[in-house]
Amino acid sequence: xxxxxxxxxxxxxxxxxxxxxxxxxxxxxxxxxxxxxxxxxxxxxxxxxxxxxxxxxxxxxxxxxxxxxxxxxxxxxxxxxxxxxxxxxxxxxxxxxxxxxxxxxxxxxxxxxxxxxxxxxxxxxxxxxxxxxxxxxxxxxxxxxxxxxxxxxxxxxxxxxxxxxxxxxxxxxxxxxxxxxxxxxxxxxxxxxxxxxxxxxxxxxxxxxxxxxxxxxxxxxxxxxxxxxxxxxxxxxxxxxxxxxxxxxxxxxxxxxxxxxxxxxxxxxxxxxxxxxxxxxxxxxxxxxx
Numbered sequence: 001x002x003x004x005x006x007x008x009x010x011x012x013x014x015x016x017x018x019x020x021x022x023x024x025x026x027x028x029x030x031x032x033x034x035x036x037x038x039x040x041x042x043x044x045x046x047x048x049x050x051x052x053x054x055x056x057x058x059x060x061x062x063x064x065x066x067x068x069x070x071x072x073x074x075x076x077x078x079x080x081x082x083x084x085x086x087x088x089x090x091x092x093x094x095x096x097x098x099x100x101x102x103x104x105x106x107x108x109x110x111x112x113x114x115x116x117x118x119x120x121x122x123x124x125x126x127x128x129x130x131x132x133x134x135x136x137x138x139x140x141x142x143x144x145x146x147x148x149x150x151x152x153x154x155x156x157x158x159x160x161x162x163x164x165x166x167x168x169x170x171x172x173x174x175x176x177x178x179x180x181x182x183x184x185x186x187x188x189x190x191x192x193x194x195x196x197x198x199x200x201x202x203x204x205x206x207x208x209x210x211x212x213x214x215x216x217x218x219x220x221x222x223x224x225x226x227x228x229x230x231x232x233x234x235x236x237x238x239x240x241x242x243x244x245x246x247x248x249x250x251x252x253x254x255x256x257x258x259x260x261x262x263x264x265x266x267x268x269x270x271x272x273x274x275x276x277x278x279x280x281x282x283x284x285x286x287x288x289x290x
Contacts, residue, residue, distance in 0.1 A: 202281055
């Protein structure tokens, strides 16, 4: 493996992953071999210049553009697709990025002969009402309450699995937070009517990055899916306290499954040897990693 293509390099996961990947590829280099190249597909010219100075190879272009994808894939041995459109974007953009561009990238990557294609999905693909932690073999079902993201991610997973010869590994991420982003505070209004004990499945971005590293390196995991989440999630009560917002007195929902969207990470622990460095949001806060 000599060239790793990363999409979504300036997004929530990508901006934490890229500097780590540059460091890891240098550290993992076998003796007497050239270093691996970390190649990024980036839309913004200013961001591209910054990332080039950091040591990455940059292709300027949009994931939705076939010519940009072709240039970015040229000579690539592995792909890490962390590009995603989530909350607050128009539905058509979510489908264009999360599904159409992702599946097109997978088809083109298979045709070019990549040896590993790591695709990030979301725990929101799991249905409500399981009454237990969600496992990778549970049948996905989109939840309309979370917008187009779950449906488009389900479609991308299915579309990529249909690509003949694609060495696919899927990481289903819980709610990503940490290292300066505001997502935990931004999500508070959505939890305004949750019972105080209801939990939001979470994962620190540093733990997402370590999972990506293992997904790139672990042998024989093509075709596998792994849930990536921390040990407990955060309750609606603690979420409000974390954000410095009083817990609302509005009526609480009584139809919520306490296990809703909480993923089991047993498979990632057993097969990838992965476990979270930050097992809870509160432990990340105590470590100054927010």
